[in-house]
Structure formats: C-alpha cells, structure tokens
Amino acid sequence: MIVLPEDKNIMLLLPPEDAKQVLIALFSNEGDLPKMTPLANMAYTAVKSKSDRISKTKSSAGKLGGAPKNNHNAKKQAEQAETTKTSTPQKKQAKQPTVTDTVTDTVSDTVTDTKDIESGAAAPTPDKRNKFGEYGRVRLTDAEYQRMIGEYGEGVVRHYISIVDERAQQTGNKNRWKDWNLTVRRAIREKWGGEYTPEPTTQPSPQKFEMKPDTQVTQNTKPDEFLDELRAGLAYAKRGASP
Numbered sequence: 001m002i003v004l005p006e007d008k009n010i011m012l013l014l015p016p017e018d019a020k021q022v023l024i025a026l027f028s029n030e031g032d033l034p035k036m037t038p039l040a041n042m043a044y045t046a047v048k049s050k051s052d053r054i055s056k057t058k059s060s061a062g063k064l065g066g067a068p069k070n071n072h073n074a075k076k077q078a079e080q081a082e083t084t085k086t087s088t089p090q091k092k093q094a095k096q097p098t099v100t101d102t103v104t105d106t107v108s109d110t111v112t113d114t115k116d117i118e119s120g121a122a123a124p125t126p127d128k129r130n131k132f133g134e135y136g137r138v139r140l141t142d143a144e145y146q147r148m149i150g151e152y153g154e155g156v157v158r159h160y161i162s163i164v165d166e167r168a169q170q171t172g173n174k175n176r177w178k179d180w181n182l183t184v185r186r187a188i189r190e191k192w193g194g195e196y197t198p199e200p201t202t203q204p205s206p207q208k209f210e211m212k213p214d215t216q217v218t219q220n221t222k223p224d225e226f227l228d229e230l231r232a233g234l235a236y237a238k239r240g241a242s243p
Contacts, residue, residue, distance in 0.1 A: 007047050133165025144181045152188055159196045160187040
C-alpha cells in the first residue's frame with residue numbers, strides 16, 4: 001500500500017469519523033474492510049485506486065530490468081536520445097487533472113452540500129415581481145415599489161404607474177420596456193402626461209348659527225329660558241364647525 005503526502009488534502013476535507021474509517025480501510029485486507037459511510041467509501045476508493053496504479057507501474061518497471069553493466073552501446077544510445085530530446089522542441093501539453101485533484105474537488109463539493117443540507121440553507125430565489133396598474137403591464141418587486149414611494153410619495157407613484165401601464169397596453173409595448181422600475185422613474189422625472197396634481201379634499205363648511213328672529217331679551221325674559229336658548233345655540237354652532 002502506497003499512501004502519498006498529497007492524500008492528506010483528502011483526509012482534511014473529511015469529517016474526523018470518516019477520515020478514521022478511510023485510514024483503517026487502507027491498512028486492512030480487501031476482504032476485511034470496515035463498514036464505511038458513503039463519503040468515506042468514495043474517498044477510500046479514489047486513494048486505493050491511485051495507490052494500486054502506482055504499485056503496478058513500479059512493478060512493471062522492475063520486471064523490465066536495465067542494460068548490462070559496462071554496456072557502452074546502451075550508454076551512447078541514451079546520450080543520443082537525451083541530445084535529441086533537448087534539441088527538439090516539445091509540444092506543451094495541457095495539464096491533465098490528476099486523481100488527487102478530482103477526488104479533492106468531489107469531496108469538497110460533497111462536504112459543502114452536506115453542510116448546506118444540515119443547516120437548512122435554501123438556494124436563493126429571485127425577488128417576485130408583482131403586477132401593477134389596471135392592465136397589469138407594470139411589473140415591480142415590493143422593494144422597488146416601496147423605494148419609489150419613499151422618494152416620490154404614493155400618489156405620484158400610482159399616477160405614473162397608471163400612465164405607463166396604459167401606454168404599454170395601447171401600443172402592445174412596442175417600446176419593448178423590460179425594466180419597469182426604470183421606466184416608471186423616467187415617467188416621473190419627465191412628467192409623462194403632465195405634472196401630477198393631487199385631488200383636493202373637500203371639507204364641509206361650518207354652518208352659521210343665527211338667533212331666532214323672535215328671540216328678544218326683555219325685562220320679562222326669564223333667566224333660565226335665556227340660558228337654555230344660548231346653550232342650544234352654542235351647541236349647534238359647535239356641531240356645524242366640526243369637520
């Protein structure tokens with residue numbers, strides 16, 4: 001069994017318990033492997049296959065042997081081959097991914113995905129765009145709509161959304177508007193359809209209280225009757241002046 005130093009990167013990416021299972025399996029007989037998790041089994045398979053391939057390569061090289069001692073022809077041929085290799089430009093080959101790189105990336109992705117699942121993290125989703133206007137042509141997110149209201153006021157925003165919505169409906173959106181947030185802001189700046197004028201709010205005018213024509217204060221008027229009449233008049237005037 002040959003375990004290279006770079007296999008340390010794979011072990012560091014694994015949870016401690018999984019790394020322990022891989023190390024035990026590497027130094028166990030193939031028929032007596034311990035029970036492993038899917039993640040540990042994947043890492044063990046990658047390291048073991050690389051180790052077996054290196055061992056097989058070294059074994060084949062040893063069987064071929066070398067040239068006999070003091071073989072000058074073999075030495076001369078080796079020198080010529082080295083000279084040819086130096087003088088002939090070699091085509092640079094693209095770096096091929098090694099087993100270590102592949103396993104490292106795979107294990108990293110798997111560990112990251114596992115942590116995301118355990119933490120309950122969900123993939124980000126784009127903000128939902130809601131329909132605005134009578135015909136629903138204008139599409140804005142809640143954040144865009146609230147931001148415009150904070151800048152221009154709700155009355156202004158609703159007024160120019162209605163104008164943009166009607167123009168898009170009438171022309172079949174021939175202007176190919178897509179960024180509705182930008183289009184509505186442009187309508188507000190350029191005052192499409194004229195400047196927005198809020199509708200005036202009408203307040204009921206206070207009613208004037210008039211004393212009855214036959215109400216006169218004379219010497220014969222009783223104080224209680226006069227006070228009752230005055231109180232009724234004040235109450236009536238107060239009701240008429242309230243909004």
